[in-house]
Amino acid sequence: MAAVTPDQLHGHHHGPTGLMRWITTTNHKDIGTMYLVFALIMFFAGGVMALTIRAELFQPGLQVVQPEFFNQLTTMHGLVMVFGAIMPAFVGFANWQIPLMIGASDMAFARMNNWSFWLLPPAALLLVGSFLVPGGATAAGWTLYAPLSVQMGMGMDMAIFAVHIMGASSIMGAINIVVTILNMRAPGMTMMKMPLFVWTWLITAYLLIAVMPVLAGAVTMILTDRHFGTAFFNAAGGGDPVLFQHVFWFFGHPEVYIMILPAFGIVSQIIPTFARKPLFGYASMVYATASIAILSFVVWAHHMFTTGMPAATQLFFMYATMLIAVPTGVKVFNWVATMWKGSMTFETPMLFAVGFIFVFTMGGFTGLICAIAPIDIQVQDTYYVVAHFHYVLVAGSLFALFAGTYYWLPKWTGHMPSEKIGKWHFWCSIVFFNLAFFPMHFLGLAGMPRRIPDYGLQFADFNAIATIGAFGFGFSQLLFVLAIVKCARGGERAAARSWEAAEGLEWTVPSPAPHHTFEEAPLVR
Amino acid sequence: MSQASENRALLVRLAVGAIAMFGFGFALVPFYEKICEVAGINDIGRRDDAVVNTQVDTTRTVTIEFDTNLHDLAWQFRPLQRSVTVHPGELVQVAFEVVNNRDYAVAGQAIPSYGPRIAGAHVRKLDCFCFSRQTLEARERRVMPVVFVVDADLPGDVNTMTLSYTFFEVAGTQADVAAGRGGAG
Numbered sequence: 001m002a003a004v005t006p007d008q009l010h011g012h013h014h015g016p017t018g019l020m021r022w023i024t025t026t027n028h029k030d031i032g033t034m035y036l037v038f039a040l041i042m043f044f045a046g047g048v049m050a051l052t053i054r055a056e057l058f059q060p061g062l063q064v065v066q067p068e069f070f071n072q073l074t075t076m077h078g079l080v081m082v083f084g085a086i087m088p089a090f091v092g093f094a095n096w097q098i099p100l101m102i103g104a105s106d107m108a109f110a111r112m113n114n115w116s117f118w119l120l121p122p123a124a125l126l127l128v129g130s131f132l133v134p135g136g137a138t139a140a141g142w143t144l145y146a147p148l149s150v151q152m153g154m155g156m157d158m159a160i161f162a163v164h165i166m167g168a169s170s171i172m173g174a175i176n177i178v179v180t181i182l183n184m185r186a187p188g189m190t191m192m193k194m195p196l197f198v199w200t201w202l203i204t205a206y207l208l209i210a211v212m213p214v215l216a217g218a219v220t221m222i223l224t225d226r227h228f229g230t231a232f233f234n235a236a237g238g239g240d241p242v243l244f245q246h247v248f249w250f251f252g253h254p255e256v257y258i259m260i261l262p263a264f265g266i267v268s269q270i271i272p273t274f275a276r277k278p279l280f281g282y283a284s285m286v287y288a289t290a291s292i293a294i295l296s297f298v299v300w301a302h303h304m305f306t307t308g309m310p311a312a313t314q315l316f317f318m319y320a321t322m323l324i325a326v327p328t329g330v331k332v333f334n335w336v337a338t339m340w341k342g343s344m345t346f347e348t349p350m351l352f353a354v355g356f357i358f359v360f361t362m363g364g365f366t367g368l369i370c371a372i373a374p375i376d377i378q379v380q381d382t383y384y385v386v387a388h389f390h391y392v393l394v395a396g397s398l399f400a401l402f403a404g405t406y407y408w409l410p411k412w413t414g415h416m417p418s419e420k421i422g423k424w425h426f427w428c429s430i431v432f433f434n435l436a437f438f439p440m441h442f443l444g445l446a447g448m449p450r451r452i453p454d455y456g457l458q459f460a461d462f463n464a465i466a467t468i469g470a471f472g473f474g475f476s477q478l479l480f481v482l483a484i485v486k487c488a489r490g491g492e493r494a495a496a497r498s499w500e501a502a503e504g505l506e507w508t509v510p511s512p513a514p515h516h517t518f519e520e521a522p523l524v525r
Numbered sequence: 526m527s528q529a530s531e532n533r534a535l536l537v538r539l540a541v542g543a544i545a546m547f548g549f550g551f552a553l554v555p556f557y558e559k560i561c562e563v564a565g566i567n568d569i570g571r572r573d574d575a576v577v578n579t580q581v582d583t584t585r586t587v588t589i590e591f592d593t594n595l596h597d598l599a600w601q602f603r604p605l606q607r608s609v610t611v612h613p614g615e616l617v618q619v620a621f622e623v624v625n626n627r628d629y630a631v632a633g634q635a636i637p638s639y640g641p642r643i644a645g646a647h648v649r650k651l652d653c654f655c656f657s658r659q660t661l662e663a664r665e666r667r668v669m670p671v672v673f674v675v676d677a678d679l680p681g682d683v684n685t686m687t688l689s690y691t692f693f694e695v696a697g698t699q700a701d702v703a704a705g706r707g708g709a710g
Contacts, residue, residue, distance in 0.1 A: 179539070213549075231695075236633070237634070237695055251550075
């Protein structure tokens, strides 16, 4: 089987060819690939925006862009990375891996799956195209806070529709994933035998179904406030701009777990493989994931400590937030315990997974610091917060995506990824990442506000270092593209079980995975 | 039940859940207003309770300065007195003048704010034009009263405070919304 090329494997698939194959495909592997490629393109689009921001912040004063455009860049960088890169990338992983991991032949609703994906490119065009309309893209921050978002130009309307479309895509994707996981597992695959990646995605999908509609509601309210004379967020009409923050963060906090739980799942697959030990505390991992998801609904106002909440409310949200550190700590300890006395090797996926644990935990700790209301009031809207969420989103979600890509590339392409390029990619990424974001802690503690294109002279040195780090990190990602392209075009043949100690149904099918797998459900014992 | 119909049944249940959550987002609006009302937050436009202790504290005086702003509204808006000096506990009446410069009727809503912030809790407005929407006919001039008491619990270090009003335009289509919400309209 190893000598069969993908074309031959597709031979018995009598669908359209060329471009139409991709537009009309209902195959979970094709759709997964399209999600991943789309996410990679958006990752670079968002990355170019990030580097423009960092170029402007290299020195004090205004050199590269004007403040209005700078505000558009910070806003669009956030929206593109969250809705265009990280979320679609995880859905791509879900599409590729979940049917393979539970022994299903495809996703439950194959045609809806195609529709979920093809909603994304128009949404991305709306979002990125809004730079070109009069007034430019929305500059209200990715959180789209009222009253700013009620006052913006037509770029804001385009962003609202983009969020609507991406939200619809996410909800359909999530429903598909829940139905696939609950109804289509191979005989013998009980819930507590499911790989952890599947578990984390099941919980994430429920979160998506619960909160994406709330975001849709929030942006709909902005839209009607802007054009249809309602006054949800207009004090003069009896509304309240703080209400928007409550509705947004009711979505927004579960959203951050939507972006990290599948990352936990990927890391929980990789660590046991390269430590050559079963995952330590499987059941506690499942319960910890569920606890994080449930707690995520009662912590939203920790984003709003400075809005003038009563002390009792601040205390509730502060303690609830700190409580999340418990299940998260359980996970980190379980990963460390899995590695403990394991026969570890450090191939690229493992490097990224271990790097994830190390750097994500640092971001987790700064999160705990931000959770403390009196401290948060000091660091609110400073670079400390920027450092915190980039530590969990870049070193957390993104590193896990890299780890997962290197881990499953052999299954997707049939070739082993180049260890040399992969290791270069990892070491450049982790060094430049820390160079870019670690100084931001100091900047934030010293009081540098976020989302401002200029700054006082005392912040100049750390900003210069951060910009060098950011450019290093950005260009390191070209290595990632190089690794993927080389792996797709050739390289060492991958065995069905591509990594020595890899466990799971996906490693029982040949590499690359044939177009159709598990048409006869496997029996899991 | 076949696999396909089982899947469809679950799809319907999840889709209903998603639609319900869309509704929940909107349900947060009245829920939020109720919580604010119960907790006494956000009562900017509400008539304050009458002062229980009517004792006038003649041992100290407080200066209240008035400030007026317009938000995208072609009106003129000014206080008839720049400031007043009063004793805590004393009933004070001041007046503001507003003129509609347009040739058509315009509705506006005034939002008060206080500086220093802490002073806001100690100003009890018994009557205020900000309690309701003001609709001015074309070219109409109107003098509007504010009756308030600075309560005697005002912290001793506050000797001067500012009471600032900003008028926002209320679009005609917002009439129903403004009237129906939290007493703030």
